[in-house]
Amino acid sequence: MSSLRSRSGDDTTYPALSARRVARDLVPGAAAEQTVRPSARLRTGGRAGRIGWLLVAPALLFYAAFVLWPLLQGVQYSFYDWNGIGPSTWVGLANYVTVFTDPDLLGAIRNAFVLIAFFTVIPVTAGLVLATLIRSVRAGFFSSVSQTILFLPQIIPLAAAGIAWSWMYAQTGAVNQILGWIGLGRLARPWLGDYQTALPAVGLIGSWTLTGLCTVLLLTGIGKIDASLYEAVRLDGAGWWREFFTITVPGLRQELAVLVTITIIAALSSFDIIYTTTLGGPGRATLVPGISIYRIGFTQSEVGLASAFGIVLMILVLAVVLPIQRLSKVRDK
Incomplete structure (x- = not known):
């Protein structure tokens, strides 16, 4: 031990260093273990990576x-003219030219973008307001029941929801009966059979379906916002609107980006609700890309054109969604 002290005479000044020296001298394999440890760690990491x-x-x-x-x-x-069974013929970009020049296909794309107002704007806005109102109520029976009721449409299959709403929209359905009870019977009509109201009627089904999802996800996001921020703005004399726009909305930026992405994809690729309610009618008033692709590919047997339209739809979805994701990430930095 005296030799150890002589070699580490500065142990009072550098106790951690002297302790390591003592450990190295007392345990002969300690230095070797320290040199071997990095390679062992690399082997362990490589094995974990393979697993x-x-x-x-x-x-x-x-x-x-x-x-x-x-x-x-x-x-x-998409580069061939093919009926799905017989021989195919190379047509190059002709199918894509047809997609961008056919009035019916362009109308289907336009209808899909109109549905964004019903599938995205209305559910996200309503969900934001409902989540804020539910948060203001103390957690209890009312909060749990309201969340359950609002989320129920999300777990109902879209095909079943479309069938149920088609009955409600009928001339003798629940919607027209309610209008008659409240003195607005003059507005009654076959909602899904009217060229002017068919697309908004279908869009409202999507709004009803997605509002619960938006509410529950935003309510979860509000729960992670620091409560002290709300207390601080209240001490400054802020009202409900200022609290909503300065604390709640900025704190839900990530959740809003996710919801906008999900609902836009649902609007642009909608199929189930429209297939079970209108089949794209009356005429082509509710025709959307999903229904058009189905008709072209399986009814008209033009697989090449249907594939080209599907690729165009995928590019449209990416062109709308990717900037939203990028913007949300940039604003978080």
């Missing part, structure tokens, strides 16, 4: 088989 890849390999295989491969096939088919 991780083995665990995700089945999911990657399924994703490649059922998403990537069909997508590549769709891109390939």
Whole structure:
């Protein structure tokens, strides 16, 4: 021990350093262990990485088989004139030219963008207001019941929701009966059979379906906002509106970006509700890309044109969604 002290005479000044020296001298293998440890850590990390890849390999295989491969096939088919059975003929970009010049297909795209107002603007706005109101009520029976009731439409299959609402929109359905009870019977009409009201009527079904999801997700987001921020603005004499726009809305930026993304995708790729209510009618008043692709591919047997329209729809969705995601990330930095 005296030799150890002589070699670490500055142990009072550098106690941690002297302790390491003592450990190194007393334990001969300590230095070797310290030199070996990084390589052992690398081996452990490599083994964990291989195990991780083995665990995700089945999911990657399924994703490649059922998403990537069909997508590549769709891109390939979009350059051919093919009925799905017989020989195909190379047509190059002719199918894409048809998509952007056919008035019916352009009208379907326009209708899909109109549905964004019903699938995105109304549910997100209503969900934001409802979540704020529910938060102002103390957690209890009313809060739990209201969340459950609002979320119920989300768990109902869209096909079933479309059938139920088509009955309610009928000439003798619940909607017209309620209008008659409140003295607005003159407004009664076959909502899904009128060229002017068919698309808004279908859009309101989407609003009803998505409002519960928006409310529950935004309510969860409000729960993570620091309560001291609300107390601070109240001490400054802020009212409900200032509290809402200065604390609640900025604190829900990520949740709002997610909801806007989900609902825009639902609007642009809508199919179930329209198929079970109007089939794109009357005429082409509610025709959307999903219904058009189905008709072109399975009814008219123009697989190449249907594939081209599907690729165009995918690009439109990405062109709308990716800037929203990028903007939300930039504002968080």
